[in-house]
Amino acid sequence: MAKGLFITGTDTGVGKTVITGGLAGVFRKNGVKAAAFxxxxxxxxESxxxxxSEDxxxxxxxxxxxxxxDMNPYCFRMPLSPNIAARVSEQIIDPAYLVDKYHNLTCENDFVLVEGAGGLCVPLVDYGFTMADLAHLLGTPLLVVARPGLGTINHTVLTVRYALWSGLEVKGIIINGYREEQATLAERTNPEVIEGMTGVPILGIVPYLPEMSVESGCAGGLLETIEEKVDWRRLM
Ligand SMILES: Nc1ncnc2c1ncn2[C@@H]1O[C@H](COP(=O)(O)OP(=O)(O)O)[C@@H](O)[C@H]1O
Ligand SMILES: [Mg+2]
Known part of the structure; x- marks a missing residue:
């Protein structure tokens, strides 16, 4: 049975897709049969x-x-929370179907990286079933992707504490999009404060990569960066 990891974030747009794609690439480069979901x-x-799915x-x-x-069972046109995007398309998300699809991937691979949408409290089904519940159902521990800047202590600590309160294991935190040359005092001290407050290790600080873009499907330099800056072996 494959290992699984659920990549969540403190928010949408924090770099979950970048980290999921990058980790999948690094695992595969190092001989681990990894899938992304x-x-x-x-x-x-539209095509x-x-x-x-852009991700x-x-x-x-x-x-x-x-x-x-198989990588993406549900894809909706509207950029809304999953429950409402499904409603607009006159559909209802079936968590059991997602579990089935996930299990198929775990049978065919050594490692499955699951990317949530938004953060842990994002609803998939009205009004109770959230991304945290999905992680629970899949039985996967979490990796939290966070922004480097001011405000990230609160978002990250809230996410970790909510995860723990929900009975989820948090394997680590990755700070993504760090710009060393212009880092403020907040950005330089946030990793230490977050680690101290959560007791969860920061497994990497991924720099801002100007050449890379999810929207244009350009991953230039990402795998080398993840390999160097993230303690990816600890996730295996
Ligand atoms: N380290 C990085 N360097 C440069 N651009 C980044 C980096 N991480 C994310 N981005 C850009 O930020 C945007 C949001 O990233 P994405 O991975 O799609 O976030 P999420 O999946 O959390 O919504 C995308 O345009 C992506 O190309
Ligand atoms: Mg994404």
């Missing part, structure tokens, strides 16, 4: 073959994983 994508991209397309670009529907 995006249970629910909102803001899907000739229907809606496509799964980035996993393909970063980790060389061939794009398939």
């Amino acid at each position: 995006k249970p629910v994508q909102t803001g899907g991209i 000739g073959e229907g809606l496509l 799964a397309l980035f996993y393909q670009a970063a980790a060389g994983l061939p794009y398939s529907r």
Whole structure:
């Protein structure tokens, strides 16, 4: 049975897709058969073959994983929370279906990286079933992706404490998008404060990579950076 890891974030847009694609690529480069899974994508991209998941397309670009529907069971057009995006499409997300799809991937791989949408309290089903509940159902520990700047102590500590309160294990935290040359005192001290307050290790501080972009499917330099800056072996 494969190992699983649920990549959550303190918010949307913090770099979950970048870290998921990057880790999948590093694992594969080092001989681990890793898959990436995006249970629910909102803001899907229109194409000739229907809606496509931008996040799964980035996993393909970063980790060389061939794009398939198995990577992303639910894809909705509207960039909304999953429960409302599903409602607008006259659908209801079925958590049991997501568990099935996840289990298929765990049978075929050594490691499955699951990317949530938004943060832990984002709802998939009205009004109780959240990303935290999905992580629980999949039985996966968490990796939390956080921003480097002012405000991140509160967001990250809230996320970790909520995860622990929900009975989830938090393997580590990654600070993403750090700009060393212009780092403020807050940015330089945040990792130490977050680690001290949560007792969860910061497994890496990933720099801002100007060449890389999820939207343009460009992963330039990402794998080398993750390999160097993230203690990825501790996640295995
Ligand atoms: N380390 C980084 N360097 C440069 N751009 C980044 C970095 N991490 C994320 N981005 C950009 O920030 C945006 C949000 O990242 P993404 O991984 O899609 O976040 P999330 O999955 O949490 O919503 C994207 O445009 C992505 O290309
Ligand atoms: Mg994403």
